[in-house]
Amino acid sequence: MALYLLVLGVCLLVIGAVLLALMTVGTPRYRTEPKDLLALFDKALNSQVSEAEWDTIIGYPIRHNDYLDGIRRRASRLMELHGRRWQIAQGKPLLNQEGQAELQVLRDHLAAHTALRQT
Template sequence: MTLFLLIFVVSMVVIGGTITMMMLSRTPRYRTEPQHLLRLFDRVLSGEASANEWHTVVGYPVRHDEYLESVRRSAMLIMDEHGRLSQAAAGGSLLSRAGREELTMLRDHLAAHMALKAGQREF
C-alpha cells in the first residue's frame, strides 16, 4: 500500500508540475523585423533563397509596423506578377528579370527607410 501511495504522489507531482509549467509559459511569437526582409531580399536577388523561405517570411503578416506590412504586401505582389516557382524548383531564380529589378528597388527603399530611422534615433 505504501508503494502505491508513493507512486501516486510522485505521479501527481509530475503531472501537476507539467500542467503548471504549460499554463505559465507563453505561446512563442514570430516578429518580422526589417533585417529579416532585407536578408531575404538579398538572398532572392543572389538566387540563394527557396520558395519555402520566401513564403515563410513574406507570407506571415506584420501587425506591429504598418510600413513593414506595406513592404511585405509589395513583395507579395512582385512574386504574384513575376514569380517563377517552377524554375526556382529546378535551381533557377524565384523572380524574372523585371521582378528582380522591382525587388531591388523595394529593397533599396526599405534600406533607406531603415537608415533614416536609425539617423533619427541618434539625435
C-alpha cells in the first residue's frame, strides 16, 4: 500500500508540474520588425532568398504595425507583377529587373523611415 501511495504521489506531482508549466507559458508570437523586412529585401536583391523564405515573411500579415503591413503588401504586389518563381532554382533573381528596381526603392524607403523613427 505504501508503494501505491508513493507512485500515486509522484504521478500527481509530475502531472501538476506539467499543468503548471503549461498554464504559465504564454503563446509564442512572431512579430515582424523592420530589420526582418530589410534583411529579406537585401537577400532578394542579392538573389539569395528562397521562395519559401519570401512567402513565410511576406505572406504573414503584420497586425501590430500598419506601416509595415503596407510595405509587406507592396512587396507582395511586386511579386505578383514581377515575380519569377520558376527561375529561383536556376540561381536567377526572384524578381525581373523592373521588380528589382522597385524593390530597391521600397527597401530604401523602409530603411529611411526606420532611421527616422530611431532618432
